[in-house]
Amino acid sequence: MNKDVRVAIIGASGRMGRQLITTTTHTKGVLLGAAIVRKGSSFSGKDAGELAKYENLGVSITDDLKLVMNDFDILIDFTHPDRTLKNLELCLQYHKPMVIGTTGLDKQSQEFIKESAKEIALVYSSNFSIGINLLLKLVEKTTKIIGSDSDIEIIEAHHRHKADSPSGTAQKISATISNEMNWNLDPHTLQAAPDIHGSRTKNTIGLSSIRAGDIIGDHTVMFANIGERIEISHKASNRIIFAKGALKAARWLKAYKTGFFDMIDVLNLHDI
Template sequence: MSAGAVRIAITGASGRMGRMLIEAVLNAPDLRLTAALDREGSPTLGQDAGAFLGQHTGVAITTDVRAGLSQADVLIDFTRPEGTLAHLALCAELGVRTVIGTTGFSDAQKAEIQALSQRAAVMMAPNMSVGVNVVLKLLENAAKALAQGYDIEIIEAHHRHKVDAPSGTALKMGEVVADAIGRDLKTCAVYGREGVTGERDPSTIGFATVRGGDIIGDHTVLFAGIGERIEISHKASSRATFAQGSLRAARFLATRATGLFDMNDVLGLA
């Protein structure tokens, strides 16, 4: 680790999340932007990473991941599973910590992340929002109390550009609830209903997905009983919440050498 400010590299530098992360890092006195990475063909390649803010940072957007990571203590990655894994392998080689906000990993890919985290610390969470992670803890407690006599449905909504469904956050909510009540989400989840489905199986956890417009991220877990409904919801109005959570994760990782962590570890909720 370097002395002083934690050096941060950001992938997807010209995307919506990438720009939010860059702005957040530039406004954080204890962090320093040292690399802004993007894909081949991006029209912003070669530009200053702070140009969209009217700022000069001295950090040019580049495709040279190895060179960028060689100047960083922590990489923050919100891209796609294949790209994240390629970046993570290089981070493991160079000893760079990684904050992973990417979703949509397969079980095999998660196992690969677990293995690579033994070489350089990784913090992975389907949602970096502090609020969402507090909600996950609330859901654990609620599910235990409402395990009998309540049907459980998870409803999520995101913008039209999101490529995976259900969202990683919705799946994490389902996992937390299922674990709390002694079920296996892989066997009890229902991801779609159409036609004559018959009565609802009370042992299932249902998912409903909405995609449209510029919805940043809405999640609701519904516990529907006889005579009452309990809804635990989180609605994001700005990606700034994900950026600020990511910075908290980067600060946390800066003191860890190896291991796989999640936001419960970062927030002291574990």
């Protein structure tokens, strides 16, 4: 029995799409089943290897996801919110599991993804880096111990082309802190650090976003107290970390027919 999982990569000509194709070529247990680009893309009809500056992979690029629904087991989607939702609707129709790494999804869209997991298996994460998910657990533990005594700040930085702000990862970090502190803060409303012209408001999380150069992704969580502060940081230097995580999630997800999961589930970090 073939245990390899066949993945389809949508948004194949983008930064993450190209990285996913490249990483797929040297990842055991994963095969590239399909590569999908935007309608009318000049890459349509060419071999997927061209997107990864690799030898021919024997997979013809298409601009129509519906035409290749039988060529893969799991769809990996790092595109845009509106496109991801359309892809999800098609995967529901064909009962195809998905790994979703798209950021910028609003609360309603995230609820739709969770509801869809009653019919298909889904891994949804704002960040597929193993390091970031370890950071989330460290933040959770630190919040539990000193959160009530600290002023908490999240500083995130990404490249100049990233459209959404704050990052999905920053929102996930803030949600982790809020849940631990029972603050019931909506991470979708956190846009900026507290007003620097006034005193600090209690039970708040400051959030600062930087968009500059080619920064792949930096996140720092600061727990500041009188006399000392703790900073927990993660810096991404190569998109391969996200691709490796997404492919790991795809291999893991193959065992499930339905269910909503994140990278904490994939990495089995709940009990740490």
